[in-house]
Amino acid sequence: MKKPPQLIKSLILILFFIGASVWGLYFSAPPKFLTVSFLDVGSGDAILIRTPDNFKIMIDGGPSNKVLNHLGNNLGPIDRSIDLLILTHPHQDHVLGALNILERYDVKKVFGTGVIHTGDYYINFLEKVKTKKIDFTPAEQGEVLRYGDLEIEVYYPFESLAGKKVASLNNSSIVFKARYGKNSFLFMGDAESEVGQKLLKSGLDLRADVLKVAHQGSKNGAQNVKGFLDKVKPQYAIIPVGENQYGHPHKETLDILDQKGIKVFRTDRAGSINIQSDGDKAWIKNGE
Template sequence: MQDKKTVIIRRILLGFFLIMTVFIWYGVLAEERGGLMTVAFLDVGQGDAIFIETPSGKQILIDGGPNKKVLQELNKQMLFYDRTIDMLIESHPDLDHIGGFPAVFNAYEIDYFFSSGVGCDSAICEVLDQDILEEGISASGRRKVLTRGEIIDLGDGVYLEILFPDRDASGFENNMGSLVMKLVYGETSFLLMGDSPKEIEEYLVSLDEGQLDVDVLKIGHHGSKTSTHDYFLGMTSPDMAVISVGKDNKYKHPHKQVLDVLENFEIEIFRTDQQGTIVIQSDGKELVY
């Protein structure tokens, strides 16, 4: 009988210590964040995935890369016991942007799902729709199509401003309907271009000339020559450019002319194929990377 009681006591103590460990790690993480917002451009190969964590710990994943490799990269950014992501955002339904989402749904509890509303009937979109249905996101009104002018308040003075699409994008070609978002924290800002081509860049300049100046530009379409017009760079005037791209990819991204124009503007270039996951932090005034 004494042995059985001893076993029970040991189990209770073990459970207590495990719970305390979780609380301690949570406190350590909160202290380490120390008012910092983290933006991680994940190395998912030839694709896009951007993980954002606000100073108070709210987590957003914009795109999920082409496959489940995104889980490996998320594990490096999140604590092992953290199985919830507050928000998934689909910039547009190309496979290299949403192919990893089913794996994310399988591994994490998702609160909200946002998209540009570009139509899609591919196999991966059908799987994703089923995941969203099973998670109860649509039924509870937590699935939403984003359009220009909307502000997503993430707390702590952090927000996402939707710049494009500015209309119903259901009939758009995928890249033409890609979400363009401006992430702002205090005096620092990031412009996230998805796969938007030059035509959309020029359109945004016509709408927002003088208001597109940012610190960090996530280059459109993995550095393809179909994006990143020199005039657009002049209007955004970023200090840093991030190119999410796979090593030795068959498209030969990033194209030389894009790299040349970035160098001409003396913009510091970061590439996931060369540097792996790129982490940039902001305290609301300055960037650290």
């Protein structure tokens, strides 16, 4: 006995919706807008940028494997590709999660300082880059990377630090601006006042809609240098921070940001913070 045509159509429709639901569980569609996610990984940086073209850029990885849960939530369990991993500097609260990313994901390119550092976690990171034959590029001012309509320009270090010993790992941090249409984001790594002063004198265009506050909002972070925030003029300041023994973010940092009328968002209070941009305006959109 033949099934009625209407019943067949209904069954096909049901199967379609079931299939779409299963697909959605395993694959995450590219966002409609540029999405910059400051992931709540505790005290450390882990930032995911996704473009409408489905380019994925990771900035640092935080202090643990917690970043993997966030990447699973954002990318789904099947998508294991990262186009670019930027390691701003080789401190543990940035590297450990990045090492986990290298182990779990297919990372196409790593951008780092290449400074000499003897921490086991950093040596393991570099070994993993080597064994997986991932392209590693040392950062220096003027380097520009493009991913679709997203442009990343390195502001600091002013010259390559590859193979060099540095007095301060924080002050070797890669500082860069990400531009998307009319919107821009300034990422500071853990740069301290010394770098802030150099950037102020550099003549570089520091203006940005969003500032990633340096070093979890520490007292000696680059943003606290007199005149720095007047040059950046951000609408939003994001502080990736968790429970810590150093008192981050420092009251002085919070007071300065408040005095300038800048909207502050902290991952220890808001959880992961998502900022979206259509190339004309940027806005906060929380939740993963």
